[in-house]
Amino acid sequence: MDNYKTEIREHVVAAYETVCDELRTWKQFALEAWPLLSLLLLGIAVAVWLAKPAPPKHIQMATGSEGGSYEILAKKYADYFALHGVTIELVRTTGAQENIARIKDPKDPLQAAFVQSGLIDEKQAEGLMSLGSVGYEPMWFFFRNDLIDREQIRSENFLTHPIAIGEPGSGTHQHVMNLIRINEFKDISGLREISNAEGVKAFQEGKVLSIVLVDGMDAKNVQTLLNDPRATLVEFDRAAAYSRLLPYYHTLTIPKGALSLSLNEPRQNMETIASTTNLIIDKSLHPAIQLLFLQAASKINGGRSFFASYGEFPAYKDSVTPESDVAKSYFQKGAPTLLEYLPFWLAEFVDRLLILILPLFAFGYPIIKSMPSYRLNRAKARINDVYLALKRFEQELRDNFDRAQTDVYMAKIAELDTRASTLRVPRSLVSDYFSLRSSIDFVRTMILNKSSPLPLSTT
Structure with missing residues (x-):
């Protein structure tokens, strides 16, 4: 022993x-x-500093105007982020121009917003990055069928009657002004520059005879008018020409009876033009948060919808705003494999660190x-x-x-x-x-x- x-x-x-x-x-x-x-x-x-290992736990995102599709969509993104421990504070704004200005302001905490294609030129795009498009936003053109004879309607006639076109700075307003410019309309005495929510109310009260909305089909304002028997949708019979002359527009078809089978609305296949909803971010937004946005877009916007086919979104469809490197990698290779086994921020950090290993x-x-x-x-x-x-x-x-x-x-x-x-x-x-x-x-x-x-x- x-x-x-x-x-x-x-x-x-x-x-x-x-x-x-x-x-x-x-x-x-x-x-x-x-x-x-x-x-x-x-x-x-x-190498660790370049990889930015600590993503923020709180960001701000614009929701646009009241009653718009962005408000509904942004809430879905906030719920998705919450599942991954990140809080999105939703900020209501007047529309696209305010969103762009605030994201570009380095002192403003707003870092993400949905912005329609066609609203940003190359100069405005400086300092911004795109995570791609997440859906279509058709141009909805309604008139009061009880106040205007649909058989005598022509596009230029709308502009001489009271017509709501959105408030200045909003996407709807800018799109309408683009169409007025390209058509060289002279008499625009009927324009009413009020918000979409106010325009819908004025339309229902008969204060305006027509209204233009550029928004998603699920938007509260759009659904209100689609379900109003006094509202009739106008067809863009030159939709292909608009999409050719203004590349940020896409031509969409609304099949006969697709809006209401019982009322057979529309009465025939109808074409319209649509911009895309683009996810615009501050170029300094953390790569891990960018990746989470893309995952949310695939989950929320990647399915089949009234206008989009399955898996069509997210995608890079607007070439004005530069695509972020994270989005390029995501669209080419998909999400990092490690996301199946690790929390998103750690998986994204390791994935980017692997890129740095060779030079390191x-x-x-x-x-x-x-x-x-x-x-x-x-x-x-x-x-x-x-x-x-x-x-x-x-x-x-x-x-x-x-x-x-x-x-x-x-x-x-x-x-x-x-x-x-x-x-x-x-x-x-x-x-x-x-x-x-x-x-x-x-x-x-x-x-x-x-x-x-x-x-x-x-x-």
């Missing part, structure tokens, strides 16, 4: 001494190779490879410094030895011996170390021999 305890004690002591020895070795290594270690740590820190390896490998030789070379340099000082001292002794200076010589050799004895060298240079100590003893012996009195000659 005593032998067994003794053996265990010996193993424990051996393990303890081994650990202490390794710690001393690493400590010495760190003291000697700290410039290279600092450079390596700096490279790792830069190219930077760090030569440093790591040179560390052993760096330590060896430094130890050799310290040994050689003492050797060089010893060589000069020996040469001085050979050329100008003075017995009166023996004490000075001995102090000098003792100083060199002290320098040598305090050197810390790796095991591979132990022989060089003891060779140096032997050389010092050789010079010390030479001093003693030269300082000894000459023997008296005998006759």
Whole structure:
């Protein structure tokens, strides 16, 4: 039993001494190779900083005007983000122009908004990024069928009767003005620049005879008019021409009876034009949040809808606003595989870190490879410094030895011996170390021999 305890004690002591020895070795290594270690740590820190490992937990997103489809859609995105621990604060705005201005303002916390295609020119797009389009927004053109004879309606006639076109700064207003400009209409005395919600109310009260809405089919304002028997939808019989002349428009078809089978509305296949809903962000928005937006878009907007086929959205359909790098990767390769196993922020961080590994390896490998030789070379340099000082001292002794200076010589050799004895060298240079100590003893012996009195000659 005593032998067994003794053996265990010996193993424990051996393990303890081994650990202490390794710690001393690493400590010495760190003291000697700290410039290279600092450079390596700096490279790792830069890589981590570029990867931005900490996504925000709270962002602001615009919802647009009251009663619009963006309000409904943004709430769905907020619910999706909440499942992943991120809060979206929904901010009501007057429309596209306010959204664009606020996202571009570096002091404004608003970082994301839905903006219709055709509302941003190349100059306005500076400082913005796009995560792609998430749906169609048709142009809905209604008139009061009890106040206007549908058989005598022509597009230019609408502009001379009271017509609601949205408030200035809104997407609807800008789209209407684009159509007025391209058609070169002159008499626009009937325009009423009021919000969509106010326009719907005015339409129902008969204060305006027609109204234009550019919005999704599920929008409250659109549904209100689609279910109003006094509202009749106008066809864009030149939809193909509009989409050719204004590339941000798409031609959509509403099949006969698709709006109401019982009323057979529309009475025949009807074409309309539509912009796309684009997810516009501040270019500084964290990549992990961008990825979460794209995942939300695939989940919420990726299914089949009245106008879109399954999987059609999200997609990059508006080329004015630059596509973010995260969106490019997502549309080309899909979501990172790690998302199946890790939280979104960690998976996205690791995915981007993998991209940085190659340049980081190219930077760090030569440093790591040179560390052993760096330590060896430094130890050799310290040994050689003492050797060089010893060589000069020996040469001085050979050329100008003075017995009166023996004490000075001995102090000098003792100083060199002290320098040598305090050197810390790796095991591979132990022989060089003891060779140096032997050389010092050789010079010390030479001093003693030269300082000894000459023997008296005998006759």
